[in-house]
Amino acid sequence: MNVQQDIYQLIVQRYLMGREVEGLNMDTHLTETGILDSFMLVGMLSYLEKKYDIKFGSNEIVPENFSSIARLAEVIEQKIAEAV
Secondary structure, X not given: OOHHHHHHHHHHHHHOOOOOOOOOOOOOOOOOOOOOOHHHHHHHHXXXXXXXXXXXXXXXXXXXXXXXXXXXHHHHHHHHHHHO
């Protein structure tokens, strides 16, 4: 499973209680559509840091980095690549 699919499954299973949301795709804006709120983002951030053994710096915790599954996956993949 790739990072985008991982994040998608995390959102569906943990935050949407297993319900698929019509229109949820890799480019859907997660907060503007109400799929996630700030508290959910904090929990998701903690989970992803542990899962991928990465740390988000305070300068990286900005709304645009968490706007969509695609953008968040891009940030994570970049952090993984930098750690190698």
